[in-house]
Amino acid sequence: MNGTYEDRQAIQALFDSLSKAWGEGNGRAYAECFTDDADYVTFSGQHLKGRQEIDEVHQKLWDGVLRDSKLVAGPTSTQLRFLTPELAIA
Secondary structure, three states: OOOOHHHHHHHHHHHHHHHHHHHHOOHHHHHOOOOOOOEEEOOOOOEEEHHHHHHHHHHHHHOOOOOOOOOOOOOOOOOOEEEEOOEEEO
16 A cells, blocks of 8 residues: 555655754644644653643753754655555654
8 A cells, every 4th residue: 555645745744844843843833743642752762642741841852952953854764654545654
């Protein structure tokens, strides 16, 4: 399953939104890219549950050690694999 062109474009738009929010150090905008009940595991293994925790934890990181860092995700750095028409792994 390859996913439709529209599916791939929507996923790329999501990555673009994530990258933009990360570059701005905007926890709220970053968290809005996830569902209200999202499960998120950080690079250090911390498990975050929901948008509020994703926002709060990332904002602290961007206000500190990750200030001015960039998130790069795009067609050359991300492979998509559709397991079903509704489920893709990036």
